[in-house]
Amino acid sequence: MDQSVSAPGVASRRKRPSKLQDNLVYGLVWLACFAPLVWLAWKGFNGDLGANPIEKLIRQLGVWGLRLLLVGLAITPAARILKAPRLLRFRRTVGLFAFSYIVLHLFSYVGVDLFFDFGQLWKDILKRPFITLGMGAFVLLIPLAVTSTNGWVVRMGRAAWQRLHWLIYLIVPLGVTHYYLLVKADHRPPVIYAALFVVLMGWRVWDRLARRA
Known part of the structure; x- marks a missing residue:
């Protein structure tokens, strides 16, 4: 017999984390997500972003978003494997931070690199494939960020909301391809990210098949 269910009431007697513990964990997640931005700002302040600091800043903001x-x-498989469903609470926070980094990535490119020359931006979108893919990923990411609240889940219905958020499975490979086409020499980082995406998608396929079986 499964020992986890042999003693009635064991689960009910488990002590839930206190409000203070919850807030502490949320604070640590926020700090972890915010830390790269502080690190980039510190390196920029100290003139440690290399020979082309603008390019370095723009690229790093996009990389951290990806x-x-x-x-x-990765949070969903981690929650299942570790049997820690409370990890799922952090998906929204991490996702919104990712969107924020990508917004900063785009804003830095348009504002700092192009000086808000939207005519040039449009030309780049049409003529440079990596920018076309990057803008496509950003546009698809907007409805996910807008509908990230519980209120939108209620208004749309959970099934429709989940179908909309499946766009993430298209957004990430677009982002990886954008990064791959952007770099001129070392393609190892985008290849690693592509491999991680394949592993995460493979786990989802395996998990769905296992549940059906």
């Missing part, structure tokens, strides 16, 4: 999108996708 990393956090992958972290968000």
Whole structure:
């Protein structure tokens, strides 16, 4: 017999984390997500962003946005494997931080690199494939950020809300391809991110098949 269910009331007697503990964990998640921005600001302040600091800043903001999108996708398998469903609470926070980094990435490119020359931006979108893919990923990410609240889940219905948020499975590979086409020499980081995405999607397929079986 499964020992986890042999003693009635064991689950009910488990002590839930206190409000203070919950707030502490949320604070640590926020600090972890916010830390890369502080690190980039510190390096910029100290002139430690390399020979082309603007390019370095723009790229790193985008890379951290992509990393956090992958972290968000990893939370569900981590919660299942570790049998820690409370981890799922952090998907929204991580996702919104990812969106924030990507907004800063785009704003830095348009504002700092192009000086808000939207005509040039439009030309880049049409002529440079990596920018076309990056803008496509950003546009698809907007409805996910807008509908991230519980109120939108209620208004749309959970099934429709979940279908909309499946766009993340298209957004991440678009982001990875954008990054791959952007870099000119070392393609290892985007290849690693692509491999992580494949692993995470493979786990989802395996998990769904196992549940059906």
